[in-house]
Amino acid sequence: MEFAVKSGNPEKQRTACLVLGVYESRRLTAAAEQFDTACGGYLGNLLRRGDLEGKIGQSLLLFNVPEALCERVLLVGCGRERDLDDRRFRQILVHTATVLNDTGAIEAVLYLTDLGVKSRNLNWRIRQAVEVIEESQYRFDLLKSKKDAPRRSLRKIILSVPGRRELPEGEQAVREGIAMSAGVKFTKDLGNLPPNLCTPAYLAEQAQALAQEFPALQASVLEEAEMEQLGMGALLSVSRGSVQPAKLIRLDYRRGPAAAKPYVLVGKGVTFDTGGISLKPSEGMDEMKYDMCGAASVLGTLRACAELNLPLNVIGLIPAVENMPGGRATRPGDVVTSLSGQSIEILNTDAEGRLILCDALSYVERDEPAAVIDIATLTGACIIALGRHPHGLFSNHPPLAHALIAAGQAAYDRAWELPLWEDYQEGLDSNFADMANVSGNRDGGAIMAACFLSRFTKKYHWAHLDIAGTAWKSGKAKGATGRPVPLLTQFLLDRAAELEPQDGHATH
Ligand code: BES
Ligand code: MN
Numbered sequence: 001m002e003f004a005v006k007s008g009n010p011e012k013q014r015t016a017c018l019v020l021g022v023y024e025s026r027r028l029t030a031a032a033e034q035f036d037t038a039c040g041g042y043l044g045n046l047l048r049r050g051d052l053e054g055k056i057g058q059s060l061l062l063f064n065v066p067e068a069l070c071e072r073v074l075l076v077g078c079g080r081e082r083d084l085d086d087r088r089f090r091q092i093l094v095h096t097a098t099v100l101n102d103t104g105a106i107e108a109v110l111y112l113t114d115l116g117v118k119s120r121n122l123n124w125r126i127r128q129a130v131e132v133i134e135e136s137q138y139r140f141d142l143l144k145s146k147k148d149a150p151r152r153s154l155r156k157i158i159l160s161v162p163g164r165r166e167l168p169e170g171e172q173a174v175r176e177g178i179a180m181s182a183g184v185k186f187t188k189d190l191g192n193l194p195p196n197l198c199t200p201a202y203l204a205e206q207a208q209a210l211a212q213e214f215p216a217l218q219a220s221v222l223e224e225a226e227m228e229q230l231g232m233g234a235l236l237s238v239s240r241g242s243v244q245p246a247k248l249i250r251l252d253y254r255r256g257p258a259a260a261k262p263y264v265l266v267g268k269g270v271t272f273d274t275g276g277i278s279l280k281p282s283e284g285m286d287e288m289k290y291d292m293c294g295a296a297s298v299l300g301t302l303r304a305c306a307e308l309n310l311p312l313n314v315i316g317l318i319p320a321v322e323n324m325p326g327g328r329a330t331r332p333g334d335v336v337t338s339l340s341g342q343s344i345e346i347l348n349t350d351a352e353g354r355l356i357l358c359d360a361l362s363y364v365e366r367d368e369p370a371a372v373i374d375i376a377t378l379t380g381a382c383i384i385a386l387g388r389h390p391h392g393l394f395s396n397h398p399p400l401a402h403a404l405i406a407a408g409q410a411a412y413d414r415a416w417e418l419p420l421w422e423d424y425q426e427g428l429d430s431n432f433a434d435m436a437n438v439s440g441n442r443d444g445g446a447i448m449a450a451c452f453l454s455r456f457t458k459k460y461h462w463a464h465l466d467i468a469g470t471a472w473k474s475g476k477a478k479g480a481t482g483r484p485v486p487l488l489t490q491f492l493l494d495r496a497a498e499l500e501p502q503d504g505h506a507t508h
């Protein structure tokens with residue numbers, strides 16, 4: 001989809017479709033009011049007859065509106081003006097995108113980004129519009145022999161800004177929304193790919209392809225022999241049962257000052273999680289193809305970074321493995337030595353994410369990071385604790401946790417913090433090694449996993465996002481969500497903004 005911003009009166013728009021808002025109950029928004037005056041009160045009359053209440057989810061498509069220069073007018077319900085918040089604004093856009101797709105219009109001019117949304121500015125409204133519309137266009141039909149491509153004539157969306165002065169701000173917001181959406185789409189596609197295609201080697205190829213596409217990105221891949229040499233016994237223990245070799249994938253993005261410490265994103269890349277010898281039950285096991293969504297979100301975020309040309313140094317690191325049972329697979333009871341030197345008694349081979357992450361987390365110490373954020377579909381317990389709306393967040397550094405929560409709120413990709421208290425740590429005691437990979441009971445499973453990781457992240461500021469409940473949707477709408485690319489990209493946008501004066505121009 002192509003996006004643009006425009007200022008100007010709605011009645012002057014020569015367009016295939018003009019989209020105007022109607023508040024509940026039967027009240028025209030400012031732009032609709034202005035248009036209505038020009039067309040002799042046609043809309044007002046319609047509303048008085050009771051054809052559109054203005055509830056969210058309602059709309060009315062009009063043709064041949066008297067005096068109008070546009071071919072169609074789409075009236076869209078916006079709910080009560082004073083209730084218009086983030087969620088409702090997004091619902092209005094989802095509905096608009098769906099209805100527009102079913103019209104024959106090639107382009108549309110939307111007078112919705114000028115609506116007032118509680119404590120949100122123009123940048124936010126435009127970015128959300130771009131993201132929601134892109135999201136509503138997403139299909140994954142790569143593997144269907146007959147594409148279910150509907151008659152899709154809509155090519156261009158024009159978003160209104162209040163005046164000429166706001167055009168640059170609007171254009172920047174469109175750029176950000178497009179970069180974010182491209183990152184989200186990249187992440188969704190990788191997540192949705194079946195596990196016979198999306199293997200550790202495939203993830204490595206995708207990183208290399210990104211580096212080909214964006215000169216600011218450099219890719220490198222460590223093979224099993226090199227990981228063995230380094231001493232990554234925890235990571236390697238997970239892929240022992242698989243015929244797919246493990247890969248440690250690294251992407252470097254260097255557009256910040258040479259001396260600026262890098263932000264490091266570490267993504268769990270289990271391309272399929274059977275549980276290993278601690279085999280999972282068969283119901284819904286197909287969804288364990290999504291166990292690499294953390295990895296995919298790292299790639300998607302770096303893609304967005306590169307597209308936005310952010311003046312930062314960022315490193316993406318992806319331990320990629322397949323967790324399978326087999327004659328060579330790790331057994332419950334095996335003890336392995338991690339890169340950190342700490343020994344681990346593996347009591348459950350299904351708690352594999354923490355085993356690959358711990359070695360990756362030790363490995364990044366040498367990069368002297370400004371902060372490290374790992375992203376992982378780590379525990380079913382996180383879904384029990386928080387449901388499927390927020391990511392679970394843990395951190396050893398409160399300001400970092402705060403910055404991530406704020407970024408999530410700004411990007412409508414929210415995280416919720418859970419405790420990481422010392423009190424929990426004794427649950428990981430082992431009689432035979434420095435620690436066990438699971439605790440002896442099911443209490444606080446998401447917290448116990450984070451406690452395990454925290455033993456490998458003492459040398460830097462670190463946060464952990466458990467995306468088990470948020471990375472994909474189950475049921476009829478099964479599919480990857482692309483989260484937390486918006487949160488992570490926003491976090492990096494915020495770090496870049498700290499470097500520059502507010503207006504974005506360097507002072508001389
Ligand atoms: N990838 C799973 C976590 C998961 C399960 C995410 C279901 C989303 C939906 C992870 O590797 C796992 O198996 N975790 C175990 C940990 C347990 C053995 C301590 C879990 O959550 O059951
Ligand atoms: Mn598992």
Ligand code: ZN
Nearest residue numbers: 270273291353
């Ligand atoms: Zn897993």
